[in-house]
Amino acid sequence: NIFTQQPSYFSDLDETLPTVLQVFNNILHKCGLQCEGASAEPQKLEERVNVTPGNMPLQELKDIVLYLCDTCTTLWAFLDVFPLACQTFQKHEFCYRLASFYELAIPELESAIKKRHYEDNSVFADLWRRISHSRKKMIEAFHILINQVCLQPILE
Numbered sequence: 001n002i003f004t005q006q007p008s009y010f011s012d013l014d015e016t017l018p019t020v021l022q023v024f025n026n027i028l029h030k031c032g033l034q035c036e037g038a039s040a041e042p043q044k045l046e047e048r049v050n051v052t053p054g055n056m057p058l059q060e061l062k063d064i065v066l067y068l069c070d071t072c073t074t075l076w077a078f079l080d081v082f083p084l085a086c087q088t089f090q091k092h093e094f095c096y097r098l099a100s101f102y103e104l105a106i107p108e109l110e111s112a113i114k115k116r117h118y119e120d121n122s123v124f125a126d127l128w129r130r131i132s133h134s135r136k137k138m139i140e141a142f143h144i145l146i147n148q149v150c151l152q153p154i155l156e
Contacts, residue, residue, distance in 0.1 A: 007151035013085060017092045023071050030064055031056075033104045053112030059110060062127065068109075069130040079144045086148035095145050102138055106131070111115040 028034060032052045053061060079085060089095075109131055118124045 010088060013088050016090065017089060017094070020071075020075070021092060021094070021097055023067075024097065024105075027064055027068055028101065028105060030060070031105060031108060033108060053108045054115060056112075058116070058118075058123070061109075061116070062123075065109065065127050065130050065134070068105075068138075069134045072134040073139065076137040076141040076144070079141050083144055083148045086145050088148045089145060095142060095149070098138060098142055098145075102135075102142075106135055107136075110135075145155075 032049070032050065044063070051060075053064070056064075079089070112133055113124065113127045
């Protein structure tokens with residue numbers, strides 16, 4: 001793979017991971033949720049958000065779910081084809097951050113999707129399918145990380 005041919009890509013990955021983590025922080029922020037240790041900056045009073053997944057406009061909820069689905073699928077696919085990247089992910093406490101994000105965001109998003117009234121039930125079905133897929137890919141990515149960082153070293 002390309003990382004074998006160009007080892008300096010590991011440092012590129014290392015520099016890129018804060019941006020990947022920021023994606024999850026942005027989703028939390030848009031949902032009016034805050035992750036522990038997610039931001040080193042205090043939140044300004046006028047930035048306080050009263051928007052939650054339950055009361056945000058439908059289009060915004062759809063955008064967040066699509067963004068999350070795309071992010072989780074891409075993350076899983078990358079780790080699936082290149083598990084050696086897990087060490088770099090772990091240097092950024094990725095497992096902890098992913099678990100915290102999952103715990104804060106997924107129940108809120110699922111609840112909002114279930115409780116919302118839809119004019120078209122196909123919208124509900126699509127959102128539910130995508131949030132379920134996102135959840136599954138987050139768990140699978142987490143399993144790859146745990147397997148590579150914790151279990152494989154013990155087995156070797």
